[in-house]
Amino acid sequence: MQLARVVGTVVATVKEARMRDLKLQVVALLDERGRATGGYQVAVDAVGAGHGDVVLFAGGSSARQTALTDGKPTDATIMAIVDSWDVEGKVVWSAHGEEVEA
Amino acid sequence: MRLGRVVGRVVATVRAADLDGEKLLVVQPLDSARRPMGATVVACDVAQSGPGDLVLWVGGREAALALPRTFVPVDATIVGHVEQAASAPAGS
Numbered sequence: 001m002q003l004a005r006v007v008g009t010v011v012a013t014v015k016e017a018r019m020r021d022l023k024l025q026v027v028a029l030l031d032e033r034g035r036a037t038g039g040y041q042v043a044v045d046a047v048g049a050g051h052g053d054v055v056l057f058a059g060g061s062s063a064r065q066t067a068l069t070d071g072k073p074t075d076a077t078i079m080a081i082v083d084s085w086d087v088e089g090k091v092v093w094s095a096h097g098e099e100v101e102a
Numbered sequence: 103m104r105l106g107r108v109v110g111r112v113v114a115t116v117r118a119a120d121l122d123g124e125k126l127l128v129v130q131p132l133d134s135a136r137r138p139m140g141a142t143v144v145a146c147d148v149a150q151s152g153p154g155d156l157v158l159w160v161g162g163r164e165a166a167l168a169l170p171r172t173f174v175p176v177d178a179t180i181v182g183h184v185e186q187a188a189s190a191p192a193g194s
Contacts, residue, residue: 061163
């Protein structure tokens, strides 16, 4: 899985039939220090994430392995909302605080 | 499967169904000489790993097969601890 921040939504009216009713979010990839890598993904949201949330998403075939995305053509699915994470024993980011490290 | 070093832990309360209770760790992938290689990944863990551990992890859809509930959106799982890893230097 990868760490990412929800930075936008995608509205696509004309899409493959099985993609209907899926919420699509634009997520900016983060490295382990919480810095944006410059990469992004459009991901199906399986957990109800909101703008600004830090999330985890699964890629590839694993993205299909939820009740919501089973059998559907997605290769990225948000599967968790992150509360906090630490690296080398130090909290890097926390939803209840803010970025501890840049 | 790849080698990696556990460098951190992720706390996430809101999760997709059937992921409750799964530990989430930040893993730095390593090359065959155990040098950091590429971006970190967040992996589930079935090997009781912790920060600092040298581990073996599996990526892709197969990562979910290591977990007790296999129909889950997981693309990386730590499946073992590495005690020893030997490889010949490139070109030898």
